[in-house]
Amino acid sequence: MHKLVNALMSWSLWLPAVRLMRQVTFPIKMLIIASAVAVSLVWLLWVMVAGKLQNIDVTSQELAGVRYASAIYPAMDLAGVWRQQARNAAFGEGGEQLPQARQAFDAAFAKLQAVDAEVGASLKVNTPFAALRSAVQTAQATQPAAGTKADPEAVYQGMIGVSRTLADLLDAVTDGSGLALDPDLPSYHLISAVLLRAPDVIQTTVEIRGLVRTALKARQISPDNAARLEGYLATLARDTAQAKVSLDKVQKAAPDYGRQLTRGAVNGTDAFLKSVRLNVPVGASTLEGDASAFVALANQTLQGQFKQVEDNLKVLATILTDRQSALRQDLWLALTVTILCQLVAAYLGMGFFVAMLQGFASLRRHLITISMGDLRSTIEVDGRDEVASMLKELGNMQLALGQTVQQVHEASDVVVQSSMEISQGMTDLSARTESAAAALEQSSAALEQTNSTVAMTAESVEKAAHIAGGNANTASQGGAVMQDVADTMERIQASSQKISDIIGVIDGIAFQTNILALNAAVEAARAGEQGRGFAVVASEVRALAGRSAAAAKEIKTLITTSTDEVAKGTEIVRQASEHMHQIVGNAEQVNNLLGEVANGAKEQSLGIGQIGEAVHELDRNTQANAALVEQTAELANTLRGAAVRMAAQVDEFRLPGAQASALVEGVDVDAMIDAHRQWKVKLRDAIDAGDKVDVASLSRDDCCGLGKWIYADGQRLRERASFSTLVNNHAHFHQVAGQVGQLINDGRYVQAEDALAPNTPFTAATNDVVMVLSAAKRLGFV
Template sequence: MFSLTKQLMLGLRFPAKMSLTLAPMVLLAAWLAAQASTVVGAPLAWGSFGLGLTLSAYLGISFHRSVLGGVKALRRHMINISMGELRNDIQAQGKDEFTRLLRELNNMQIGLRETVVLVQSSSSEVVQSSSEIAGGAQDLSSRVESAAAALEELAAALDQSSSVTAHTAESVAKASELALNNAVVAQRGGQVMEDVVSTMEHIQVSSSKINDIIGVIDGIAFQTNILALNAAVEAARAGEQGRGFAVVAGEVRSLAQRSATAAREIKGLISTSVGEINHGVEVVRGAGNEMQEIVTNADHVRQLMEEVARAAREQSQGIAQIGMAIQGLDQSTQANASLVEETAAAASSQQAAAIRMAAMVDEFRLPGETRSSSKVEGLDMDAFIDAHRQWKVKLREAIENHESVDTETLKRDDCCALGQWIYGDGKRRFGGSPSFVDLLSQHRDFHQVAGGVAVMINARRFSDAEDALAPGTPFSNATRNVVHVLSTVKRVGF
């Protein structure tokens, strides 16, 4: 009986995927038929075996289709989730294990969707705030650099001004010393003028005395002349005896007249000299007054020069202190400039990280999502992102349906809408931008890698092609890179 059952099992051929499901049922039917043949006879037993085999085959095929359908549905939903498709809920009806598994998968998708929505909102806020911080930091860095340059120029100007002020203070000190010397000389000159005035006054007094003496001499000459005249009269009366006396009297009279004449001349000269001396005295007194005023002014100038010298020294010291303060401020400004540059770099790094996070979120599709406006006027970056993400779906469908792919068109990066814009209006508007060059490179790499997967599909290497679409592969990385560049351009422009 067991040999017969073995022969039946060897004679039946089932599909590989169904053998594990139907084999136990066939063995059970054969065993039941063997047991029945010992009880009711071989014909009825084999009839029961045929009926049992048919029923087992039906149940096995139904079970296989049910299991295969559940597995396919589970696989399809998991593929959608892996591609970021979170818009549609998973519909699961029934009470079997696959239905429960699909419901749990739907719960996981809902939780993932809520997390992605939260991350998307947070990433948008972080991108906006980091962009504002980065812009403000760049502006602040520019302002601090301008302030630092202005402080350097001010420090240089103050240093030059300090040198000029120090030189001025030195010159003023020398001028003050000269003014002091001039004041001393003026004082000595004033003293000399006072001595001259005193001498002239003494001469004036002496001249007055000489004038008095001349008056006395003139009086004596007048008296002598009278006496001589009287002597002549008396000599005339004496006659011949008084002739000698008359001669003497005449000579005395002549001498008295000459003395009077000389005295008058001397008196005239003395008077003239006294007048000139008086005038000289007045002139010398005036000169003395002027010299005294010069002395006073010289002393005043000396005082002023001392004040100017003191003010120049104080100004030089003040400018030196200001220079030291400016140098300290310049050092602080330089330190602030370095700190601001570090802050700007950190803000730029934060902005780049936020954009990368936003780009990761852009790989998911959510129900009712609103697309943000692009920084590049006239471009729908979200449409470009969807178009290139959709290639994973297209290639997977080609693998499942064993369809061919146009590899020549897929490998070219100038056939899709983004490629046409890149080699047209985009190159004309942003050809020199680093972001545009990066987009051009990443977009070219994406189409080359996607074309390589299409070559595998056309070569009927479906397993290799499916592995090439897995996470971490060149295709997955190329897709992520081009999505990241597009997301960055969408948020900050070129």
């Protein structure tokens, strides 16, 4: 189904209508659609009303035909009576009632003339009525005078024209009134019986009456008349049967009307046919019937036929009158229902129009509000139709847009702040990069000097390595000498030890001598005087032993000291030998290390040379980085400008909830931006309301709040470039706004709306002012 709808909607047949509808507003769309529907409905209503009125007119015409026929049948009846009285007079059988018969016919004919004067023209029966008038005149001329015989056949032929022209007039009335084409089944069959069959039945009855009367008067009938009579009888029987069938159909189709019908003439006609058969047997050449009795029966039959037609015409008139009333009732009912339905449709259509117009107006108002950056309004949804659904989705869109704008607003502030920090950082980095480049140049020069010094050091280390090698050899020789000294000192130490041992022995001998001297002294003391000399000798020996012991002790002390010194010297020599060996090893290591240092110095010299090249490359890269940093700083400034422009676009939006004011130089910049945005709102309101705008004040840049601040307190900032830009942009904005206001005053609202659209001078001028204010909000007036 969805594919079918899409295929139907994509049909190129609708393109002209789609293009037309896209060029007009909704009220015009509704007017076009309503006009098309109204024209079709009015046309259908007119066709219906015209059809109903036509049916009513047709019925009225048929009623007129019935009225005309109701006047014809009495005239036809009285014409037969008049003709019969004239023939009676011609036959010499009386004629006393001829004047009364003519007078009665003249009265009936006068009524017929009156009816013809009223409806004859509408029934278009002027020609047959003229023929009737001529036939009446002929009959009047043919009528025999009272008491005067005349040719009955001539009288009959002269006066039968009245009945025949009346029959022709009745046919013309039936055709002219539309009775022959009646659409309803009951009335159609009744018309068939009363107006189509009855005239033939009556006329045939009259013809049979005249033919049989003549035959009975003559007591014979010619073969031609007999044949004519048979034809008349067959026709009368057929027409009578068909009339009876038609009446039966009326009874079946409309029982209520069928019960009002008169059917007596059918039986009378059957009796008349039987009488004809009795009076004129088939094949008989001579007749014996009573002409007067037959004529009386024929007249009675005709009276019954006329009476039945008269009664049934009244029923037909009732049917047609009821139909006409029903048609009028149907017409008024149809008109009433149609008008009521149209009123209801108009009421509902007006409700639809107002609902859609209000919905579209609300949708347009909210869209304009959103397009002007005001996201603070609450979108209320009333109803569940498509417009309400669109308003609901618009509310969701406004909420999502508000969140997005809030995020963009925060992000733009972050981007502006970050770009400022990046710009400042890039400026500092540029300065530091330049310092680093200068330091690298100095480092490069120092590395060149270091490279030269390292090269000289490498040469010196190489020479020192040679000297260290010689020192190592000398140290090795000194080590060998020190080893010999150590060996000698060890031998001296051993000799000193032996001397010490000998001194010990001497000391022991002295000690023993002292002991012996002491013992001798003791023994001398015991000997007394005999031992005095021995005591003296012992004393001397003791003294000598003491001196020997003291000398030995001193020698021992010296020897011990010498031994200790020799031991120390030996130890020192040993240590010196070890140190000399270490010196020799160290000298070799120093020699090796100096060789390695020499090699390292060479490699260092090469490395420093490479470092110098790297430093040169680093210096070049640093110079390039410095240039790149400058470019980055410029890009950061560009980014800051773009961020400020983006923030300026975001600043035109007003979000729900209280927002902090941005004070710059003591001025609420957000309030200025909002007040400046209100100009677009005021111009939009003027367009919607069709109000006039004070173009003179609008064109001046010192009448609004921002202009008053610019030319008052703002003059303290006049030396700043951004303030000068603001003054120029603000003046240009009011110049453009004045042009838009002039369009509004001139009534060119469409051009004014287009002038407020995006990508127009008005929008550009507005953005220029907001751009300066937004930049001042974040960067200040610079």
